[in-house]
Amino acid sequence: MLDTQLANKPHRSPPVGQIVTGAIKGLAPQLLARNPVMAVVAIGAVVCFSLTPVAFTQSENGGFALAIALLLMATVLFATGAESLAESRGKAHAGALRKTKGELTAQKLNADGSTQSVAADSLRRGDRVKVVAGELVPADGDIVKGAASINESAVTGESAPVLREAGTDNSGVSAGTKVLSDQLIIEVSANPGESLLDRMIALVEGANRQKTPSELALSVLLAMLTLVFLIVVVTLVPMAAFVGVETSTVMLVALLVCLVPTTIGGLLPAIGIAGMERALRANLVAKSGKAVEIAGSIDTLLLDKTGTITLGDRRATEFAPCQQVARQRLRDVAFLTSLQDPTPEGRSIVVLATEQGVDSQLSEEADGGTFEAFSAQTRLSGVDLTSGRKLRKGAPNAIAAWVTEQGGEIPGDYEQVIARISRDGATPIAVAEGKQLLGVVALSDVIKSGIAEKFAELRAMGIKTVMITGDNPITASAIAATAGVDDYIAEATPERKLALIREEQASGRLVAMVGDGTNDAPALAQADLGLAMNSGTQAAREAANMVDLDSDPGKLISAVEIGKQLLVTRGALTTFSLANDVAKYFVILPALFTASIPALGVLDVMSLHSPTSAVLAAVLFNALVIPALIPFALRGVSVKAASATELLRRNLLIYGVGGLLLPFPAIKLLDMLIALFL
């Protein structure tokens, strides 16, 4: 699901020049110092460079020292380049989203009610602005007065207009979106530079980026490994001297660089940035890198029924007549009552009736009839035909009351029919003509196609799904069973949600939830991952640690996948990097020592051309593996729905065993190539 979603978004490939400049800027000592692995490589390069003139003058192999120095330089540049590439891709996405913002002007509302035209950049949090039809919203904010249809395509890419209204759960608007109708008073919710997108851009900016918790812990581990290898190589000098073996400094630097985890060390920042960028590409704006990372460890997903599991509107699925009523008659009456009904439910009844073969001429009968719209008081709607027929449909008890009022009787099986439909998870709508109660139309939630498979995948991955709905328990359980969620909460209130989150957290689980209303805010804040809809209220967007620009509650699942991908990529490349070292030992140790101890040639299992070519091949491999793996780092290792056991087995096999074996043929090949030039 994620891959197809992302594929729809065109990749803007960033200019090469920008990446190269970024790569070179990354060589600044204070930036390199953030990454101990690359710092060691850079120092190694400097050492080899400084040894080059000496080696040339002393008629030693100066070319070798220079070649190693250049290769080490390239290794560092590949690493900084990977980071720069990830960064520019991320910025391209974020930048496109806010491109228009800087040029906007706003009609700022003064205390006396007058307006004043100001640049959008100067708006502060709490300022109120007036936006009329045809204008762009100047800043992220909350509608405090009015309702309007808005085109959000600048943010979401979706051009169908959406309704945003003050005082509802759909009161949030984003900068750059266009008001199509009416006028709005908007309260600005962020200072310049603090908007969601600004924060997101900070997450993809390499230099100022905060490392996420597990990235920090992994950095500690990589620093430790780097230190271990530094100790190994430094102590090798006196030990070799003790047994009468001369060691070349350039060779030792090469050994050190091949051993320190350059692959993961070089790609670690790029992996982190790319994770943020993938989230952004899915239109998920995370407020911190931690939020993206934690999404991967989520154990329990609280999912809103509407929008995630079911399509927003209910549809008619069945005509269930009472005894001694023909199904066709029920169908026809239901059809007639719904012809002028503008609600989605009404329209779906017309669709179902047409599908079931209603006579198209029938609609003429309704011409000139008086339509009675649905109201909260009567809880029914209908039509009085010119022929005098009174047709009604509505809530079962409201219709029963109406029929009784008309002097009719309630059929004996009426209650049974209603009970059966409720049990199936549908909502019954009763239909009556005059004093005769005809039967019931079943309105069912339509479960999104493919969602059951999605839940099966989540279950396979060990993630528990809980459906949250305002429906009664009977309806809820039926939908839960069809959709295949693990659990459900019926007649849910924000308090119930909050309590459930606390309960799950108390048993050690990490919980994610979606919300948009102000009363969702406490639960969004309590959840480990709170995803707010961009259309939601400001309170909800502030309490959440991730906001979906598309306002699609189903995005929560994408967030989990992006988080998992981020973590798996780090783990897989760490394993790969370490496993690679074994082969490099078999290349460099014989090269280091065979001159003094020829018998150690037996360790040279690949029978490489010469010590010089062997070491060059190993260092070259070490450098090339970084750009070769950049696609992995940027795209992320796939996390196809699988249990942890399968994932571990597969990744160990590919990145562990693969990482152990791959360098042997690769280095042998490079050695053969290098031998051609020596």
Added chain:
Amino acid sequence: MNDMIAIYALVALLSAPLGLYIGRALGSKRTRVDALFGIIERPIYHLAGISCHQSMTWRVYALAILKLHVGLILLAWLVFMFQGVLPLNPDGVTGMSWDTALHTAVSFATNTNQQHYSGQAQLSHLSQTLAIVTLQFLTPATGLAVLVAIARTLLATRSANVVKGVGNYYQDLTRSVIRVLLPLAVIVALLLTWQGVPASYQAAHQIEMLDTQVEEVQSIPLGPVASMVAIKQLGTNGGGWYGPNSSVPLENPTSLANVIETASLTLIPVALLFAIALISGRRRLMLGVGAVMVAFSLVSTSVVVYSERMPNVALTELSLPGANLEGKELRFGTDLSALWGSWTTQTSNGSVNAMHDSFNPMGGMMLLMDMFVNVTFGGVGVGLIGFFLYLMLAAFVGSLMVGRAPELFGKPLETREMRWISLAILAQPLIILGLSALTVAMPQTAQNSNPGFHGLSQVLYEFTSAFANNGSGFEGLSDGTPWWNLACVVALLIGRFLPMLVPLAVAGWLAGKRTAPAGRGTLPMDSLAFMGLTAGVIVIVNLLGFLPALVLGPIAEAVVQGF
């Protein structure tokens, strides 16, 4: 061959029931064992003023360990220095120099028993029994105590089981000595006495030689040898009464005695797998851990046995080619020496029945690698603790590979934990390679008997043995000098306390965190794949750290002389 089968059979048959007994004796559940030993333990608690029901935080627990050990080291140091004027010295042994005394005190207080002196000649009966044997009981007991503390907190399957803190050190220590080590040592000591190991407080026997030209009188030192040998074998101590350790007939008189002593090397470390499975309830995990250990052990032992069956290159021209019998006790031959050698290095015991220095290069290298790994069963308690350290590292990488933020038993592993785990792992190459490099950079301090590759192996072996708290020696070094003594003291202390206390600290830290329930999405720590990963981590960490040094030492020696 029959002896070898008997040894394996003994360990296989006895470790399970012993482990279940240890689990009951040291676990938190009340059992009949409590009533039986309570009679002895209550007066001890009363006398020592311990309120054993007070659970300690990991910090207090660790501090209690350190305080007790500082006291023990000081006491032993003084006893060794002043043994000449102290009682129980029938042979008039003089005091040790300050540095050898310090090294000896630290060495025995760290369950290492590395000896830079010759046992029978340089220690009085007081030193042997009061200082040495006391430490030989208390140090394995400390390992057991910490292991049980970790099993109670880190491995606990239900969070309800986690008491506040990790337990009470003094109670765990007392129980380990009274319930486990003492009864077992009594049994083994009696068996050894029956086989002819001395058990006496008499002065040395003075024997008139038949061949008076050699020496007029030979002095044969005696003492309560059997009891010490029992605990030195059982408690992964290794320090013998006599200098040549269990190769001397007085310490290891018969074939049966050799079977008992060899089996005692691994008995408790193997039994602890069962004990921890019982205490923690994590049977599948401990099965996996056991499988990795058994695999490592079988590989190591096979290599050493094979290597020693090969001829010794130095002797090929002198005699008919045969197995390498240099430095071996002919009563045991190469197989039993190789088995003992590989087990004693796997379990961080360090007692010997042959001269490790004389093993063929490949065999010697395997012994070194056993000590690098040091968790193939490993020392009493500390072997499993060390394994958990590797397990933590594997869990970190493994969790990432299944797409979760790093977790250990469902509890988040964060930067603080990783910093200390990294430090504990880093310490090994830092200390062993650092001190070895320093030593060989100053050849006048090392004073090796062999130059070149074998000389490097000797230095490497000495520091590895110290850091691994093994205590066996390649020998051939004049190691009774201040440099060797002090350098080894550093290796001994860091090698003992860092890898033991870091897992305890991590257990303490994690106990306060949320526990994600195990499920399909969490790292399957008892799966074959994860155990493979753990084994891989152990091999890679040690191989990557020590391969260059091994190449210059035993590997160069082996390839130059043609294996």
